[in-house]
Amino acid sequence: xxxxxxxxxxxxxxxxxxxxxxxxxxxxxxxxxxxxxxxxxxxxxxxxxxxxxxxxxxxxxxxxxxxxxxxxxxxxxxxxxxxxxxxxxxxxxxxxxxxxxxxxxxxxxxxxxxxxxxxxxxxxxxxxxxxxxxxxxxxxxxxxxxxxxxxxxxxxxxxxxxxxxxxxxxxxxxxxxxxxxxxxxxxxxxxxxxxxxxxxxxxxxxxxxxxxxxxxxxxxxxxxxxxxxxxxxxxxxxxxxxxxxxxxxxxxxxxxxxxxxxxxxxxxxxxxxxxxxxxxxxxxxxxxxxxxxxxxxxxxxxxxxxxxxxxxxxxxxxxxxxxxxxxxxxxxxxxxxxxxxxxxxxxxxxxxxxxxxxxxxxxxxxxxxxxxxxxxxxxxxxxxxxxxxxxxxxxxxx
Ligand SMILES: *[C@@H]1O[C@H](CO)[C@@H](O)[C@H](O)[C@H]1NC(C)=O
Ligand SMILES: *[C@@H]1O[C@H](CO)[C@@H](O)[C@H](O)[C@H]1NC(C)=O
Ligand SMILES: *[C@@H]1O[C@H](CO)[C@@H](O)[C@H](O)[C@H]1NC(C)=O
Ligand SMILES: CC(=O)N[C@H]1CO[C@H](CO)[C@@H](O)[C@@H]1O
Numbered sequence: 101x102x103x104x105x106x107x108x109x110x111x112x113x114x115x116x117x118x119x120x121x122x123x124x125x126x127x128x129x130x131x132x133x134x135x136x137x138x139x140x141x142x143x144x145x146x147x148x149x150x151x152x153x154x155x156x157x158x159x160x161x162x163x164x165x166x167x168x169x170x171x172x173x174x175x176x177x178x179x180x181x182x183x184x185x186x187x188x189x190x191x192x193x194x195x196x197x198x199x200x201x202x203x204x205x206x207x208x209x210x211x212x213x214x215x216x217x218x219x220x221x222x223x224x225x226x227x228x229x230x231x232x233x234x235x236x237x238x239x240x241x242x243x244x245x246x247x248x249x250x251x252x253x254x255x256x257x258x259x260x261x262x263x264x265x266x267x268x269x270x271x272x273x274x275x276x277x278x279x280x281x282x283x284x285x286x287x288x289x290x291x292x293x294x295x296x297x298x299x300x301x302x303x304x305x306x307x308x309x310x311x312x313x314x315x316x317x318x319x320x321x322x323x324x325x326x327x328x329x330x331x332x333x334x335x336x337x338x339x340x341x342x343x344x345x346x347x348x349x350x351x352x353x354x355x356x357x358x359x360x361x362x363x364x365x366x367x368x369x370x371x372x373x374x375x376x377x378x379x380x381x382x383x384x385x386x387x388x389x390x391x392x393x394x395x396x397x398x399x400x401x402x403x404x405x406x407x408x409x410x411x412x413x414x415x416x417x418x419x420x421x422x423x424x425x426x427x428x429x430x431x432x433x434x435x436x437x438x439x440x441x442x443x444x445x446x447x448x449x450x451x452x453x454x455x456x457x458x459x460x461x462x463x464x465x466x467x468x469x470x471x472x473x474x475x476x477x478x479x480x481x482x483x484x485x486x487x488x489x490x491x492x493x494x495x496x497x498x
Contacts, residue, residue, distance in 0.1 A: 157180075174209060181210065204245065206248040206249075219261070229291045253275070269297065296314045333360075337368060378409075430443075436465070457480045461486065471487050
């Protein structure tokens with residue numbers, strides 16, 4: 101390019117920036133982004149300018165398919181900010197090209213962020229799942245999660261889709277008042293470690309009217325969560341909706357106030373469960389957790405408290421869990437179990453569960469009568485109980 105052309109280019113760029121700032125709309129095509137190209141740089145520039153605006157702003161990725169490498173959208177921003185994704189952004193398929201030990205896309209320290217649009221965050225995870233050996237090797241190479249939402253406040257994630265993440269789809273850390281509404285997670289049943297939405301150390305997180313199909317937990321709630329609501333969620337395939345696992349690491353914070361209501365769980369290996377590790381000398385607590393109006397359709401272990409959670413036999417189940425579980429209710433849970441043991445409450449021998457309630461359970465098993473087993477817990481039982489509550493010997497959970 102000649103000097104004058106370069107000057108013209110930057111002049112136009114400057115005009116575009118001024119126009120964007122006036123309208124509040126920062127379309128990546130105005131920053132050199134175009135379909136089938138890598139838009140990492142364009143998106144970074146658009147975000148920086150939008151974030152600096154004191155009036156409401158909107159970053160727009162229009163319809164089309166784009167390449168995107170590791171990117172981090174940092175706040176705090178000066179005003180409310182929308183991120184509208186109407187296109188599909190694709191991560192590099194080769195895990196080695198996504199250089200991060202966190203997420204492919206991170207939003208951090210943003211207040212009043214709204215992510216919206218009919219677009220797709222496509223992690224192109226198939227290669228990573230094929231290389232995944234974490235089941236055998238605990239020190240396995242970590243691959244990128246699709247979306248990291250760190251320390252967001254008063255924010256909404258609406259309509260967009262997370263597809264085929266290499267690792268967890270969404271990781272919410274340190275959030276306060278964040279809502280997922282009509283969000284979609286989509287990955288095959290065979291994809292390893294692809295939890296849908298993992299929430300940790302957050303307050304006031306709502307997941308509503310959301311559809312999650314994946315290869316691991318649809319929603320997992322880690323330590324330090326308070327006031328979490330999950331309603332109108334459809335889960336499956338996947339491993340169900342879970343609290344935990346807890347009790348694996350030091351300095352875990354208590355879990356308090358979880359509501360899972362009006363959800364449908366379909367063709368999953370577990371339904372609603374609370375899982376804590378035995379063996380580790382890690383103390384902690386989880387309380388005030390309620391599971392209500394849940395339909396189970398061909399679900400393994402539909403109702404499960406598992407305080408002997410020890411995948412791949414990495415620990416000694418004889419050393420009981422030190423996590424105290426209390427004030428838990430399972431109410432109006434109906435449908436079909438794919439395992440004979442439909443209800444299993446396996447609490448810690450050292451610290452039994454307290455204040456557990458089973459009300460209106462109606463779960464059938466196609467291979468004969470379903471069973472229900474309880475250890476180290478005396479639940480309050482009301483309403484219909486099919487299977488009859490706590491009459492079976494506990495069976496090992498796969
Ligand atoms: C939570 O965030 C939403 C979305 O920004 C906002 O409308 C609402 O007022 C916030 N709630 C509180 C209690 O701040
Ligand atoms: C729980 O969070 C919601 C927002 O998600 C908020 O409206 C409500 O006040 C919170 N309740 C408590 C007890 O903190
Ligand atoms: C229950 O969840 C479904 C989505 O599965 C939703 O359409 C419906 O509005 C929810 N009902 C209530 C009462 O929240
Ligand atoms: C966990 C589970 O039940 N998975 C089943 C989901 O449905 C497909 C197709 O019907 C089965 O092949 C899976 O085994």
